[in-house]
Amino acid sequence: MTKKKIAYLGISLLFPGVANSMHIAEGFLPVSWCMGWWIVYLAVLVAGFSRLKTTIEAHPNAKLLFAAVGAYVFILSSLKLPSIAGSSSHLTGIALGALLFGASSMSVIGLIVLLFQALLLAHGGLTTLGANGFSMAVCGAFSAVWAYRFLKGVKAPQWLAVGGASFVSNLVIYSCTSAQLAAAFADSTATFGSNLIRFLSIFVVTQLPLAVIEAIFTVLAFRYIQRTSKAEIEQLNPNLYETKNNHIPA
């Protein structure tokens, strides 16, 4: 291993803190909402499995790359970083895999990570996994792909498009969680709008600097993968090597 490669590994370990729960805690979402989010997430999960199976069958060499982007999510979501206003939160790492393998494929990674945390770490939860999976692995992944498309569309350089996609993805995940909680606890005294502002003021303010850090990590990881796995990327998504953006998997 060269010093540069060790640096890539080490850089993701520079700022960790104590990890805590991810998104919505077990039992903290009414039953009807839990079921609703599970149904929506399962639908995307079926599509994600199907897409991933097709991709891996067509490009068996990409298996290890998929494992690596999954591991990237595993590492980043395990780190809880201190942020502004005395609060702390997580990175997610969803954008990298979404750009390489397509957004729906990340629902599979999301399931693995959230199941691991719910079962072994008592964080998040099985009842809220549908809602958490939808915000992290569906909204986060699709927003990353759309942000990348937009930035490439306005002729942004690739590092900016990748970093921007990661930044947007991170903020969208926590905005989605805020909206899920705001909707679940809206009633005559606490409207959806007022709840949303209160939840956003917790999540998004904390998340802003962390989203910048995640964007830096994602750009570094993407550049490394681009340099070392050119053949796999050219098979999966050749336009990630081109300046014009005709096709990004979604």
Place this chain on the structure above:
Amino acid sequence: MKRKTIIYLLSGCLLVLLIQFFATKLFPGFIGADDQSVELIKQIAPKYQPWANHLLEFDQPWAEPVLFALQAIIGLSVISYFIWKQSKKKV
């Protein structure tokens, strides 16, 4: 796998464990955004009772950072293997 790679991997794992432990001591007052959201739910809906509990919970204070470090180490191991395979491919 080369001996040097194994040493790097083990050092990385040890580093993750150490940093997780020290971070607990360095930022004790930092409240998780998720915990803040639970508090906010209690304010918005004071009568709401969580209807499910975790299947597995550890009471020991050291269990949480260790388990999250385990998660990071699993990820780190896969990435190390990926990097090792990529470096082997180029040779």
